[in-house]
Amino acid sequence: MGSPLVLLDVDGVLNPFERPHRGYRRHRCSPNGVTYKLWLNSRHGRMLLDLAQSAGAELAWASFWCDHANTWIAPKVGLPQLPFVPIPSFPGLGEGTTLGAWKVRHVVSWVERRPFVWFEDEPDVVECLANESGLADHLLVSVDPQIGLTEEHIERAGQWLAELSA
Numbered sequence: 804m805g806s807p808l809v810l811l812d813v814d815g816v817l818n819p820f821e822r823p824h825r826g827y828r829r830h831r832c833s834p835n836g837v838t839y840k841l842w843l844n845s846r847h848g849r850m851l852l853d854l855a856q857s858a859g860a861e862l863a864w865a866s867f868w869c870d871h872a873n874t875w876i877a878p879k880v881g882l883p884q885l886p887f888v889p890i891p892s893f894p895g896l897g898e899g900t901t902l903g904a905w906k907v908r909h910v911v912s913w914v915e916r917r918p919f920v921w922f923e924d925e926p927d928v929v930e931c932l933a934n935e936s937g938l939a940d941h942l943l944v945s946v947d948p949q950i951g952l953t954e955e956h957i958e959r960a961g962q963w964l965a966e967l968s969a
């Protein structure tokens with residue numbers, strides 16, 4: 804079965820769409836030469852590392868940022884370099900898939916049979932994941948993209964992981 808994974812989205816999760824409180828600072832990130840302005844919270848890394856350590860779980864990126872998250876996001880939130888789900892750029896709605904379905908397809912094939920918690924803000928992902936069969940135990944923690952990841956989300960994940968190992 805393997806140790807559980809804790810999957811992290813970036814936009815809408817670590818980078819809320821608006822600044823929720825003063826713990827967030829503005830950062831400019833320029834993967835591929837395109838500059839994005841992000842709100843990031845330097846406390847998130849500690850919260851996530853504590854969660855993973857207490858549960859014997861492994862953190863990984865599940866974001867279209869892919870490996871760019873290791874360069875541009877990890878140092879600013881206090882995370883080490885993490886493994887990442889390789890998610891190709893979304894081909895567009897014309898290709899007969901939705902953004903959520905595309906992301907779920909790549910995440911599902913990468914996690915294989917490991918249990919996972921996934922912090923995600925995209926409603927389409929929630930719906931598509933619910934339609935997947937053959938997955939190991941998993942918990943999708945829906946995050947409000949206006950607010951981003953909170954202590955409550957971490958607590959919910961921690962409880963679920965504790966029950967999983969019990």
Ligand SMILES: [Mg+2]
Nearest residue numbers: 812814815924
């Ligand atoms: Mg997102």
